[in-house]
Amino acid sequence: MKNIGIIGCGNILETYMRAEEYFNNLNFVACADINLDATKKTAEQYNIIPLSVDEILNDKNIDIILNLTIPQAHYEISKLALDSNKHVYCEKPMSVKYSDAKNLLNLASKNNLYLGNAPDTFLGGGGQLARKIVDNNDIGQILTGNFVFAFPGVQDFHPNPESWFQEGGGPVIDMGPYFFTTLVNLLGPAKSVTGRGMKFFENREYKAGPKKGKMFSVDIPTSYMLNIEFHNKAMIQGFISFDVLNHKRNHMELYGTNGSIVVPDPNMFGGPVSISGELGSEWRDISVEDKPLGKTNIINHSGRSNEAPKQANYRGIGLAEMIDSMENNRKHRCNSELALHVLDLIECTMLSSSKMEDIQLRTTCLKPEPLGDDSVKKLLKVDTQK
Ligand SMILES: NC(=O)c1ccc[n+]([C@@H]2O[C@H](COP(=O)([O-])OP(=O)(O)OC[C@H]3O[C@@H](n4cnc5c(N)ncnc54)[C@H](O)[C@@H]3O)[C@@H](O)[C@H]2O)c1
16 A cells, blocks of 8 residues: 655645545545644644655655645645655646646656646546547547636635736636646647637735735736647637636537537536537437446535536546556556646647747647546445445
8 A cells, every 4th residue: 555645735635535535545644734734734634644844755654745735836846755756646737837847757757756647537437438439439530629617716715816816827727737638638639729818907806705805916817718729630719717707608519520529527527428419419418427436426516607516526536546557557547748738738828828829839648548437446445326
């Protein structure tokens, strides 16, 4: 059993702690944070050892660092962990800068260490069923498509929303990883991107927490429209925005030569997947409730447009699958070539917007291997169907 030490004891930690109850190879033993209170509280709540960042990095008992710090600290913490000869699994994005993420990839391969990255949502029931439909050629060759993530921004509920509106934040870095990873899983690597971003207001109002009613400054664009060309020639249009109150669009639609598919929320694990065939044919919803990582397990309505009140959330499968890959000497699905390519697409989208030109991506990657139900079941501690 590999021992995992967590750095970053914030909001998302609870979700990983829940993953320990689902997956049979997750063993969280210690935690650390620059905020000592957060470290202490987390350690007490989950009965793990509180350590300083230095101590956790030097603890010989710990094999893997789970990096749950804020995006702006991902590089620093992942680098320290790799330098300390620990394997790393990091939340999305891999880093806020492509060049730093590339250093991490090189460092991991030089030191012969596994480096994995969220998102792992594409390994869910919905993402994998969509992949099967595309791979089976059920809707033919995908030529075009679109996706949307749009909501008003985190200032409505988050007491400290500033980092989302400063360098290293923004809608493409925050939500791009889910949509871009899902697209690469379905279509393969991207070739080029044209993006256009806009900052509509210089300031925003805190709507929650102790600073409610005060204003904070917006330093970066808050809405992006983009066109991505993939190596397989598919052309996909995207809209990612912190400037929309309500909308009624599907998360992602892809159009093929024999039909069309509505891909479920790339931020979640469930379904249904919706498909239609020839011109004018009915849409057919295919449920993934019978899949081990597709069954609804949370009820949590954020109020955002097109976000279902019931969701399937099995975050942690990417880490469990990485550990299984380490033990079986295999490439992991949430690997750093995939995450670097996704970060390349994120950075090129923003670069294209500031330069007002089409940008060719610097990287490519392989489509991750599909993850079958039987492989998932081997990693499960519980029957998610019960
Ligand atoms: N909150 C979510 O719903 C959610 C969902 C999916 C992914 N994520 C990702 O998870 C990561 C963490 O998000 P969060 O919402 O938990 O953030 P958070 O701000 O609630 O927690 C981050 C924690 O990291 C600590 N930290 C920051 N810099 C550090 C450093 N240099 N060394 C040690 N500790 C440090 C902070 O003190 C804080 O406790 C982000 O990458 C985010 O993109 C979050």
